[in-house]
Amino acid sequence: MASVLQPDNSLPSVRTTVQFTEDDGTTPVSIVRDLGSGPDSRKGKYVDHEISIHDGRPIAKDLTLDRQGFVLTRFPTAVKDFYDDAEVRSVYYPEMEEIVRQATGCSKVVVFDHTIRVDDENAQADRKVRGPVKNMHNDFTRNSAPQRVRDLLPADEAEARLNKRFGSINVWRPIIGPVETSPLAICGWDTLDEANLIPAERRYNDRIGGVLHLCHNPDQRWYYFPKMEREEVVLLKCFDSLEDGTAKWTCHGSFKDPNTPPQAKPRESIEIRTLYFYDD
Numbered sequence: 001m002a003s004v005l006q007p008d009n010s011l012p013s014v015r016t017t018v019q020f021t022e023d024d025g026t027t028p029v030s031i032v033r034d035l036g037s038g039p040d041s042r043k044g045k046y047v048d049h050e051i052s053i054h055d056g057r058p059i060a061k062d063l064t065l066d067r068q069g070f071v072l073t074r075f076p077t078a079v080k081d082f083y084d085d086a087e088v089r090s091v092y093y094p095e096m097e098e099i100v101r102q103a104t105g106c107s108k109v110v111v112f113d114h115t116i117r118v119d120d121e122n123a124q125a126d127r128k129v130r131g132p133v134k135n136m137h138n139d140f141t142r143n144s145a146p147q148r149v150r151d152l153l154p155a156d157e158a159e160a161r162l163n164k165r166f167g168s169i170n171v172w173r174p175i176i177g178p179v180e181t182s183p184l185a186i187c188g189w190d191t192l193d194e195a196n197l198i199p200a201e202r203r204y205n206d207r208i209g210g211v212l213h214l215c216h217n218p219d220q221r222w223y224y225f226p227k228m229e230r231e232e233v234v235l236l237k238c239f240d241s242l243e244d245g246t247a248k249w250t251c252h253g254s255f256k257d258p259n260t261p262p263q264a265k266p267r268e269s270i271e272i273r274t275l276y277f278y279d280d
Contacts, residue, residue, distance in 0.1 A: 005059050005068075008221060012055040017048040018185060018222075018255045019134045021198055021213035028200035028213050035128040044200065046135060049216040053185050053255060056223035065103060065169075068188030069237035069247035070223075075099050076231050082175045082270050083127060088114060096171050096272040103235055104169070106276040108161075112152055113273050116175070119182040119254075120266040132182040132254035132267060136214040138238055139273065140168055140249065141199050144210030145239040149275060151207070165278040167240040172271045177229035180264035182254040184224060184234065187214070189247035191221040197251075214251045224255075238273075 021028055021044055028044030056063070060072045079092045097109040116129040124131050140148070145168060150158045172184060196217045202209040225234065240248045254267075 005062055008052070008054050011058055013052045014258055015050060015052055016255050016258055017050045018053075018136060018253060019046055019048055020136055020216040021045065021200070022047045023198050023215055028198060030200070030202045032202055032204045035130065038125075039131060040202075044213070047216070051216075051220075051222055053222040053224050056186075056225050059223075060225070063188075065235065065237055066246050068190050069240075069250040070186050070188055070252075071103070071235050072225050073099075073103075073233060073235070074231050075233050077173070082116060082268075088270070092270075092272070096274060099171060099233065099235070100169050100274050100276050104167075104276050107279040108277040110152060110275045110277075111272055112148070112275060114270055115273075116268070116270050118266060118268050123266065132269075134254055136185070136187070136251050136253040137200070138197070138212040138214070138249045138251050139170060140239040141210040141212055143199075145241075147210070152275065161277050162241075164280065165241050167276055168238040169274050169276060170236040170238055170271050171274070172234045172236060172269060173232070174228050174230050175268040175270055176265065177232075178227035179267050179269070180227070181257070181260055182267045183226065183228070183257055184252055184269075185222050185255045186224065186234070186236065187220045187222050187251045189237070189250060191219060192249070192251060193217055193219070196220075212249070212251070224257075226257075226259075 024045045031041045033040050063071045077095055081087055093111040096111050100109045117132050118124055118129050119132050146162050196215040197212040200211050200213045202211055236250050237247055238249055240246055
């Protein structure tokens with residue numbers, strides 16, 4: 001599809017290595033460990049490739065959820081303490097329902113979980129949170145998205161919702177700003193080739209989730225938003241049931257910014273996962 005974005009060579013960028021998955025004929029698997037107990041154990045072939053990641057701020061006004069599948073916007077929050085789980089659920093979840101409703105024009109939003117990530121191993125253990133994800137991925141597959149709807153909604157409602165347009169959006173926010181380490185890299189729908197996506201499994205104690213891992217392709221265009229502040233959020237489309245060329249998903253992961261200053265504050269962020277539904 002035609003892109004409204006200005007050429008990448010006119011945008012500031014950084015060169016860095018990021019982690020991709022290589023297709024070796026097996027299904028990549030992550031065994032999800034309990035919070036605070038270290039990184040997940042993984043099976044699969046993971047390789048680093050050097051890429052350019054472009055500053056998305058100059059083109060932020062041109063990004064749309066329907067074309068690229070990700071946007072940057074400002075959305076203040078009333079949350080005082082993101083480490084207070086009760087406050088996040090009572091205050092932040094409704095806020096995130098509203099931002100997704102505004103961004104999509106949908107009729108219903110379900111926030112079904114959140115993850116706090118800290119780029120410091122000691123803090124991860126102390127606060128029982130996860131670290132940034134290095135591997136480039138998307139959070140749903142064509143099969144796991146409808147299954148998640150069935151997991152979360154009553155059976156009759158789930159089947160009715162699955163007969164109409166639905167999708168999933170993640171909302172990513174810094175807990176403190178500016179982000180100085182492990183910023184988020186994003187590849188939009190408009191340069192993703194489905195042939196480069198590998199279905200993978202995330203195995204929890206009570207279920208198996210399906211995600212997509214990404215193989216490297218030099219035609220992919222990568223963006224980030226330098227020094228994101230607490231009042232800024234990125235909306236990432238992780239699934240859309242439409243098959244008409246509308247952005248279906250994106251890929252994302254963290255990277256090491258070569259411009260990170262000495263003694264930089266470790267990144268602290270929260271991501272909210274949502275399902276959204278239309279009545280028509």
